[in-house]
Amino acid sequence: MSKPRILIARAMFPETIEKLSEYFEVESNQEDIAWSQDEFARHLQDKQGVFTTGSDRIDADLLAKCPQLKICANMAVGYNNFDLAAMTAAGVLGTNAPGVLNETTADFGFALLMAAARRVSESEHWLRAGQWDRWRYDLFAGTDVHGSTLGIIGMGRIGQGIARRGAHGFGMQVIYHNRSRLDAATEAECKARYVSKEELLRTADHVVLVVPFTPESRHTIGASELAMMKPTATLVNVARGGIVDDVALAAALKDKRIAAAGLDVFEGEPKVHPDLLTVPNIVLTPHIASASMATRLAMADLAADNLIGFLIHGKPLTPLNQEVMGGGDSIGA
Numbered sequence: 001m002s003k004p005r006i007l008i009a010r011a012m013f014p015e016t017i018e019k020l021s022e023y024f025e026v027e028s029n030q031e032d033i034a035w036s037q038d039e040f041a042r043h044l045q046d047k048q049g050v051f052t053t054g055s056d057r058i059d060a061d062l063l064a065k066c067p068q069l070k071i072c073a074n075m076a077v078g079y080n081n082f083d084l085a086a087m088t089a090a091g092v093l094g095t096n097a098p099g100v101l102n103e104t105t106a107d108f109g110f111a112l113l114m115a116a117a118r119r120v121s122e123s124e125h126w127l128r129a130g131q132w133d134r135w136r137y138d139l140f141a142g143t144d145v146h147g148s149t150l151g152i153i154g155m156g157r158i159g160q161g162i163a164r165r166g167a168h169g170f171g172m173q174v175i176y177h178n179r180s181r182l183d184a185a186t187e188a189e190c191k192a193r194y195v196s197k198e199e200l201l202r203t204a205d206h207v208v209l210v211v212p213f214t215p216e217s218r219h220t221i222g223a224s225e226l227a228m229m230k231p232t233a234t235l236v237n238v239a240r241g242g243i244v245d246d247v248a249l250a251a252a253l254k255d256k257r258i259a260a261a262g263l264d265v266f267e268g269e270p271k272v273h274p275d276l277l278t279v280p281n282i283v284l285t286p287h288i289a290s291a292s293m294a295t296r297l298a299m300a301d302l303a304a305d306n307l308i309g310f311l312i313h314g315k316p317l318t319p320l321n322q323e324v325m326g327g328g329d330s331i332g333a
């Protein structure tokens with residue numbers, strides 16, 4: 001019997017390709033060519049499955065050109081690159097990669113917070129530019145992290161990891177905001193208190209964003225929210241570009257309406273708004289919060305296991321729109 005055909009949309013670990021090749025006829029974009037959507041569709045049109053990353057868009061136009069497609073397995077927990085409604089309408093399953101990257105991403109959120117609040121990047125650039133001639137009492141004096149108030153918007157799997165680090169490691173008071181409150185046991189474990197978004201913005205010394213990107217969460221932080229924050233506050237976004245209004249943030253940093261920011265994600269990335277590049281009190285990283293080798297491998301493994309689980313055994317591990325599977329016989333190959 002012939003093997004199902006799958007496409008790996010981007011360059012990937014050789015061991016992942018090898019694993020998938022045991023089950024599938026694999027085409028892989030190992031040269032990491034930046035395909036247009038038309039080129040992507042041409043490579044995908046005869047495939048039953050696709051291994052995607054967060055930068056590969058799956059939408060109605062693409063789906064219409066790929067009638068054999070049954071599953072898109074994202075090597076990311078965020079899936080705002082999927083038009084899930086269009087996928088469900090086309091009977092295509094989506095899967096994501098939750099859980100395996102929680103601690104690595106929480107580590108990085110904390111790294112950005114520390115670097116921004118304590119002005120690590122800003123002072124390093126200054127030193128490298130040869131400007132250090134002598135010590136000064138207020139040289140790059142920042143804001144303390146230990147013992148301060150940490151506000152987390154998006155207190156899910158990763159947000160809770162950041163909260164635990166803050167509460168248990170740095171003696172921080174943790175406040176959080178979600179659309180719904182966590183159970184008492186989780187709040188106790190994170191030593192976290194539920195507050196309104198406005199109270200969080202007005203009270204926190206450091207605000208960290210870890211919400212999924214949706215039409216509702218777009219510009220969670222804009223000019224009016226920045227105006228509520230303390231002038232000494234730090235803002236960190238490890239969630240998605242578009243959750244912060246980047247232009248408003250650059251203006252707030254330039255005018256010192258908040259003290260500092262750390263961004264791993266940007267509106268329209270990989271382009272970065274030029275205003276953000278000219279303010280000094282900001283740490284900018286290229287969407288690498290989950291980038292430890294072990295975690296990236298675990299994410300790739302989970303995406304691969306979703307393809308194998310669904311197309312071979314009819315049982316995906318982490319489905320997003322399970323309803324397309326129906327209640328009857330497996331639609332796996």
Ligand SMILES: NC(=O)C1=CN([C@@H]2O[C@H](COP(=O)(O)OP(=O)(O)OC[C@H]3O[C@@H](n4cnc5c(N)ncnc54)[C@H](OP(=O)(O)O)[C@@H]3O)[C@@H](O)[C@H]2O)C=CC1
Pocket residue numbers: 077078079098099101105153154155156157158159177178179180181210211212213216217238239240264265287288289290
């Ligand atoms: N920079 C990077 O490399 C990475 C980025 N990410 C991003 O982080 C996001 C979060 O991941 P993860 O922690 O696993 O997700 P979870 O689903 O576990 O947590 C998301 C949290 O956000 C809350 N939330 C959702 N919508 C809103 C809203 N409109 N306002 C306030 N709170 C909201 C949810 O609670 P409730 O439903 O009650 O509102 C939930 O607690 C991902 O979607 C991804 O975009 C993840 C990994 C790496």
Ligand SMILES: O=C(O)C(=O)[C@@H](O)[C@H](O)[C@H](O)CO
Pocket residue numbers: 052053054055075076077078079101287288289290
């Ligand atoms: O998991 C997510 O949601 C992420 O943003 C990151 O871990 C990925 O680096 C990226 O999306 C690659 O797939």
